[in-house]
Amino acid sequence: MRALIVFCHPKEDSFNASILSLVTSKLEAAQAEYRVRDLYRSGFSPILTSQELTDYLDETKNSVRVAQDVADLTWADTLIFVYPTWWYGLPAMLKGWLDRVMVPGVAFIMPQEGETIRPGLTHITRMGVFTTCGASRLLTAMIGAPGKRTLTRGVRAICAKRCRTVFAAHYLMDSSTPDSRAAHLKRVATKMDRLCA
Incomplete structure (x- = not known):
């Protein structure tokens, strides 16, 4: 198992960082190889430039500026996302990673x-999506959960046909308690056990 973890949160002491720590410990326990792409700490630019858009369909050029991300994506057989849900969707940083890295000829x-x-990602046979949401589960579902759908439907659709996919969200994060956070970490641990099985 070779997992690429795409981590997206601006604060190093966030609850999302605790989720990341749990995910990596579960991968280590499963003796899996993994790489962490920490979008904020690495200074990733989410901006798709005019030149990148011009080169988008040219497979000899479209991944040049994101070569390491493409190499990591090509290396992995498992893709894991850890991020906060903002305005029901993906943070701009994570959406920008998808825009710039998931290019024709690669994704x-x-x-x-x-x-x-x-x-194009038929080598990706497992996917994990772990997020936190300020809104309730009901409100998020009423809006349509566009962030979750982008990953668990959109990205999932370009992976292996039987890609094992797990999802866990901590809803009402803004009013969370130590108990609710502990319960969520337990859910993530269970999902990771299933993903690593």
């Missing part, structure tokens, strides 16, 4: 006339 195969895109 998906561009369609021929009359076709649709084809999966």
Whole structure:
């Protein structure tokens, strides 16, 4: 098992950092290899530049500026996201990572006339999505949970057909308690056990 963890939170002492720590400890216990892409601490730029958009369809150029991220994505067979849900969606930093790294020829195969895109991440057989939400589960569901859908449906659709996928969210994070946070970490641990099995 080779896991790429994409971690996205600006604060080093966040609850999301606690989730990351649990995820890495579970991977270590499973004797899995892993790499952490800490988007904030590494200074990742989420901005898709004009030149990158120009080069987007050119597979000889479109991954040059994100070569290490593409190498990590190609190396992995497991993709794990740890991030806060803001305004029901992905943080701009994480969305920018998807925009810049999930390029044609890497994440998906561009369609021929009359076709649709084809999966490019067929080597990704496992996916974990772990997030925190300020809103309640009900309100998030009413809005449609666009962040969750982007990852567990959109990214999942370009992975292996039987990609094992787990998801856990701590809702009402802004009014969380030590007990609610401990319960969430327990859920994450259970999901990680399932992912590593």
